[in-house]
Amino acid sequence: MPKLGMEPIRKTALVKATIVEIGRAGSLDVTVGQIAKRAGMSTALAHHYFGGKEQIFLAAMRHILSLYGAEIRGALATATTPRARLEAIVLASFSPANFRREVVSAWLNFYVLAQTVPGARRLLSVYQRRLHANLLHALRPIVGGRAEEIALSLGALIDGVYLREALSAGPSDGRASAKVVQDFLAAELLRFDMTQQKGADL
Amino acid sequence: MPKLGMEPIRKTALVKATIVEIGRAGSLDVTVGQIAKRAGMSTALAHHYFGGKEQIFLAAMRHILSLYGAEIRGALATATTPRARLEAIVLASFSPANFRREVVSAWLNFYVLAQTVPGARRLLSVYQRRLHANLLHALRPIVGGRAEEIALSLGALIDGVYLREALSAGPSDGRASAKVVQDFLAAELLRFDMTQQKGADL
DNA sequence: TTTTTTGTTGATTGACGAGTCAATAAACGT
DNA sequence: ACGTTTATTGACTCGTCAATCAACAAAAAA
Numbered sequence: 001m002p003k004l005g006m007e008p009i010r011k012t013a014l015v016k017a018t019i020v021e022i023g024r025a026g027s028l029d030v031t032v033g034q035i036a037k038r039a040g041m042s043t044a045l046a047h048h049y050f051g052g053k054e055q056i057f058l059a060a061m062r063h064i065l066s067l068y069g070a071e072i073r074g075a076l077a078t079a080t081t082p083r084a085r086l087e088a089i090v091l092a093s094f095s096p097a098n099f100r101r102e103v104v105s106a107w108l109n110f111y112v113l114a115q116t117v118p119g120a121r122r123l124l125s126v127y128q129r130r131l132h133a134n135l136l137h138a139l140r141p142i143v144g145g146r147a148e149e150i151a152l153s154l155g156a157l158i159d160g161v162y163l164r165e166a167l168s169a170g171p172s173d174g175r176a177s178a179k180v181v182q183d184f185l186a187a188e189l190l191r192f193d194m195t196q197q198k199g200a201d202l
Numbered sequence: 203m204p205k206l207g208m209e210p211i212r213k214t215a216l217v218k219a220t221i222v223e224i225g226r227a228g229s230l231d232v233t234v235g236q237i238a239k240r241a242g243m244s245t246a247l248a249h250h251y252f253g254g255k256e257q258i259f260l261a262a263m264r265h266i267l268s269l270y271g272a273e274i275r276g277a278l279a280t281a282t283t284p285r286a287r288l289e290a291i292v293l294a295s296f297s298p299a300n301f302r303r304e305v306v307s308a309w310l311n312f313y314v315l316a317q318t319v320p321g322a323r324r325l326l327s328v329y330q331r332r333l334h335a336n337l338l339h340a341l342r343p344i345v346g347g348r349a350e351e352i353a354l355s356l357g358a359l360i361d362g363v364y365l366r367e368a369l370s371a372g373p374s375d376g377r378a379s380a381k382v383v384q385d386f387l388a389a390e391l392l393r394f395d396m397t398q399q400k401g402a403d404l
Numbered sequence: 405t406t407t408t409t410t411g412t413t414g415a416t417t418g419a420c421g422a423g424t425c426a427a428t429a430a431a432c433g434t
Numbered sequence: 435a436c437g438t439t440t441a442t443t444g445a446c447t448c449g450t451c452a453a454t455c456a457a458c459a460a461a462a463a464a
Contacts, residue, residue, distance in 0.1 A: 004461065006411060026318035027230070031451060042413045047453060108314050114369050115307060116228035124369065153359065153382045160362020161355070167316050167326065180355050184386065190396065191389040206431060208441060233421060244443050249423060 010049050011059070013039040018060040023102025028057065028109050058119050064106045065127050071095060072134065085138035089131070090181045093158050094165075094174035104166040131155050143192045150188050157184055212251050213261070215241040220262040225304025230259065230311050260321050266308045267329050273297060274336065287340035291333070292383045295360050296367075296376035306368040333357050345394045352390050359383055 017039035021030040032053055036046040050056045075088035097103065113120035135154050139147035158181055165177045219241035223232040234255055238248040252258045277290035299305065315322035337356055341349035360383055367379045 004410070010411090027314055032453085033451075043452080044413055044454080045411080048412080053452070105314075105317060108310075108317065111365070111369065112229055112307075112310050112314055115310065121369070121371070125371075128366070149382075149385065153363070153386055156362035156366050156382065157355065157359050157386075158362070159365055160358035160360070163313070163361055163365065164330070164358050167313065167323070169323070169327075180351075180358065183351065184355055184359075184389075187386075187389045187393045191392050194392060194396065206440065212441090234423085235421075245422080246424080246443055247441080250442080255422070 007049060010039070010041065010045065013041075014046055014050065014056060015059050015063045018056055019064065019102045019106055022060070022109060023100070023105045026105050028113070032056070054117065054119075057113065058117075058123070060106065061110050061113070061120060061123050064103060064110070065123060067103075068093075068098065068127070069130065071097065072131075076134070082138045082141040086135070086185060087182065089134055089138065090158065090178050090185075093162065094178045094181075096174055098162070099166060099172035099174055104172075107162075108166070128155065131158070142189065146192060153188075154181070154185065157181055209251060212241070212243065212247065215243075216248055216252065216258060217261050217265045220258055221266065221304045221308055224262070224311060225302070225307045228307050230315070234258070256319065256321075259315065260319075260325070262308065263312050263315070263322060263325050266305060266312070267325060269305075270295075270300065270329070271332065273299065274333075278336070284340045284343040288337070288387060289384065291336055291340065292360065292380050292387070295364065296380045296383075298376055300364070301368060301374035301376060309364075310368070330357065333360070344391065348394060355390075356383070356387065359386055 014035060017035045018030070021034050021038060022028060024030075032043050032046050035056065036043045039046070046056065050059065071092045072089060075092035076085055079085040079088040110120060110124060114124045115121075132151055132155055135151035136147050139151055139154075143150060161177045161180050165172045165174070216237060219237045220232070223236050223240060224230060226232075234245050234248050237258065238245045241248070248258065252261065273294045274291060277294035278287055281287040281290040312322060312326060316326045317323075334353055334357055337353035338349050341353055341356075345352060363379045363382050367374045367376070
């Protein structure tokens with residue numbers, strides 16, 4: 001039965017199973033056995049391919065991050081103006097995909113992991129830097145020197161709004177979340193126009 | 203040896219020990235044994251007073267929340283103007299106490315708990331509602347009808363900035379965090395003044 | 405064909421942990 | 435003095451789980 005080239009197949013199966021199980025448990029209290037079973041193999045095989053539980057978690061984190069990255073890239077691809085790029089980033093960050101139980105759980109638990117596991121912290125800061133760079137790139141043409149600080153608070157606001165929406169009771173409303181962030185953006189841009197002494201109507 | 207009236211003493215000792223241990227572990231992967239040992243008693247006694255691990259965690263969460271609440275109340279007590287109340291809330295939210303390892307760890311893990319443990323979610327929403335009410339009360343005299351939405355994003359921004367600062371490498375800088383939020387507030391108030399068609403200088 | 409590499413698992417090991425219980429003891433009420 | 439309540443723990447039960455290992459199977463290389 002042993003077909004060759006199983007490694008990548010087994011690994012992605014394990015990663016997906018891990019994310020599902022984390023979603024089910026709501027925590028990292030997930031056994032290798034549960035993961036392996038969901039992925040359709042023995043625990044021994046999971047250890048064989050990943051070496052240990054922590055590495056499985058890190059692979060899952062990488063996967064979540066890459067999904068998010070892909071979504072952002074996709075949204076940016078269709079945006080032409082800087083302003084549209086900003087909207088695209090915000091929209092993508094609050095897409096329904098990001099509010100799936102497993103994804104929320106993954107994020108929250110990765111925050112926890114990032115406290116103590118250096119690999120996790122590194123991954124998280126990669127995400128933050130990428131988001132920051134994207135925001136910066138879109139903001140610079142609009143607000144020039146103030147781009148840095150606006151990008152900073154915009155990034156934090158996205159995280160904060162996501163956190164609240166994800167933990168609120170009832171189904172998550174990405175639309176409403178996006179609106180909060182867009183409003184913030186509008187306020188900051190308006191303030192920029194004011195300090196530039198431009199009437200800025202049309 | 204059994205002195206009477208031990209219950210409250212033992213309970214607070216356990217709660218404090220729990221928070222320390224959560225800080226040490228960076229997660230809720232903390233055994234009742236560790237907690238009991240740090241609190242200077244046997245595991246059996248911990249179970250005797252709290253009934254189970256989950257209830258110990260909830261008590262710890264209540265404690266963290268009450269510390270935060272006390273700090274907010276203290277800061278508000280000295281504020282006279284609405285604007286000063288807002289500053290006080292922001293400052294208190296980013297006080298050094300809130301960036302201690304144990305406190306950060308507690309918050310992050312309570313977010314995780316809130317996903318699955320109803321009691322934890324309830325406590326978290328108590329915190330959110332209290333913060334919201336405080337912000338609202340301070341904002342209403344300044345921006346009237348727009349208080350609701352500004353309070354919403356202000357609350358989210360506080361959470362988001364806290365999250366980032368707490369997870370950033372190096373020592374946390376509450377001062378810088380507070381400034382980000384204060385800047386946001388300034389932008390929103392400026393926008394409000396603009397839409398009210400008032401020049402608003404002094 | 406023999407050997408090596410790759411895939412795969414059941415069974416086992418070794419450790420740890422939540423919660424229970426019986427037993428001990430001091431204080432309190434009467 | 436005596437029964438009751440409160441405090442306290444060591445020892446134990448029962449379960450779980452990460453990680454390892456020996457062994458088997460098939461494909462590829464030699």
